[in-house]
Amino acid sequence: MDLGLDGRTALVTGGGGRLGSEDARVLGAEGAEVVVLDVEASTAEAVAEEVREDGGDAYAVECDLTDRDDVEETVAEVRDRSGGVDVLVNNAGLVDATDRVENFDDDLWDRDVAVNLTGAYNVTRQVFPAMCERGWGRVISMSSVAGTHGGFGQISYSTTKAGMVGLGTTLALEGARHGVTSNVLAPSIVVGDLADLPPEQLEQINPQFEQIRQATPMRELGREEDVAPLVAFLASDHARYITGQVVGVTGGVDLFAF
Numbered sequence: 515m516d517l518g519l520d521g522r523t524a525l526v527t528g529g530g531g532r533l534g535s536e537d538a539r540v541l542g543a544e545g546a547e548v549v550v551l552d553v554e555a556s557t558a559e560a561v562a563e564e565v566r567e568d569g570g571d572a573y574a575v576e577c578d579l580t581d582r583d584d585v586e587e588t589v590a591e592v593r594d595r596s597g598g599v600d601v602l603v604n605n606a607g608l609v610d611a612t613d614r615v616e617n618f619d620d621d622l623w624d625r626d627v628a629v630n631l632t633g634a635y636n637v638t639r640q641v642f643p644a645m646c647e648r649g650w651g652r653v654i655s656m657s658s659v660a661g662t663h664g665g666f667g668q669i670s671y672s673t674t675k676a677g678m679v680g681l682g683t684t685l686a687l688e689g690a691r692h693g694v695t696s697n698v699l700a701p702s703i704v705v706g707d708l709a710d711l712p713p714e715q716l717e718q719i720n721p722q723f724e725q726i727r728q729a730t731p732m733r734e735l736g737r738e739e740d741v742a743p744l745v746a747f748l749a750s751d752h753a754r755y756i757t758g759q760v761v762g763v764t765g766g767v768d769l770f771a772f
Contacts, residue, residue: 517750520545523596524749527579527637528606530557532706533656535564536738537603540746542570546601549592550574551637553606579606579633589640598648599641601749604634604655604678612667623670630674634681642685642694651694652749655682659702659764675700679760686758695757697748701741702730702764709735731766 524541528534529550542548542565550565550572552558558574565572573595577588592599607630611622634655645651660668661675678698685696703726708716716735717724727735741763747753762768 517544517746517752519601519746519750522600522749523547523549523592523598524601524603525549525551525592525599525637525641526603526605527551527633529574530554530561531605533701533704533738533741534603534605535561536742537605537745538562538565538572539568539570540739540742541601541603541749542572543568544746544750545570546749547596548572549596549599551577551579551588551606553578579636580628582636585636586640589637593644598644600645600650601652602638602641602645602654603745603749604638604653604681606630606633607656607671607674609668609671611670613669614667615669618669626670626674630671631677631681634678638681638685642689645694646689646692649693651689651692652753653682653685653689653694653696654745654748655685655696655698657682657698657700657760659700659762659768662700662760662762663768682760683758690757695748695753697753697756697758698760699741699744699748700760700762700764700768702726702736702762702767704736704738704741706738709737726767729767729771730764731769731771734765736763736765 524546530552538548550558550562555576562572562574657678658675660672665672682698
């Protein structure tokens with residue numbers, strides 16, 4: 515299927531990470547000009563180079579999403595270079611803070627809210643109005659099954675990912691009459707090549723990974739390539755009538771199973 519992304523500019527936040535980089539590669543392969551945004555310039559450039567080596571069009575930008583002035587300047591630079599952002603993938607996020615709420619580190623809470631949720635707000639606020647003015651746009655925001663169902667010991671991550679659902683669905687309402695759609699993806703754990711390991715090896719690396727695999731009806735963990743093609747589809751004209759949806763990519767882990 516031709517997704518018709520030629521001539522579109524897609525901005526991927528957290529584009530230097532595992533999931534963001536796969537989003538960038540798939541969007542680039544589908545013909546979009548990809549702007550790989552990351553707080554680390556070197557990782558962003560490495561991903562952009564991969565997209566170019568595969569025949570796509572991409573460039574890297576360094577930006578701290580928690581710094582509103584930096585975000586505004588970065589989006590202005592992208593607008594000058596590319597004419598504007600047609601597709602925004604709100605992917606940047608941190609998931610490393612774990613503890614029960616009574617012991618949770620206040621500084622980690624503030625950090626995660628600033629990056630995972632406020633950072634997405636900051637960049638969206640800079641690109642969304644222009645999408646509405648042009649009469650076309652796509653916003654795809656990354657939540658998590660932890661945002662829709664909670665996550666034990668993940669108070670900051672789960673809360674911010676629940677906030678992404680509110681962000682994405684509100685944007686759907688505000689953009690609907692302007693040709694702008696907004697959807698939210700809620701994956702389960704995504705572990706890349708670790709998903710190919712046999713159970714005994716996976717349990718040695720991380721017992722929780724094996725527990726999650728066992729709780730997943732498909733008995734598999736997610737991979738980045740399970741998520742990125744859906745990002746590209748939602749960015750396309752084929753998804754013009756899909757908005758305000760929270761789509762799980764979970765292998766069924768969010769189902770009641772016995």
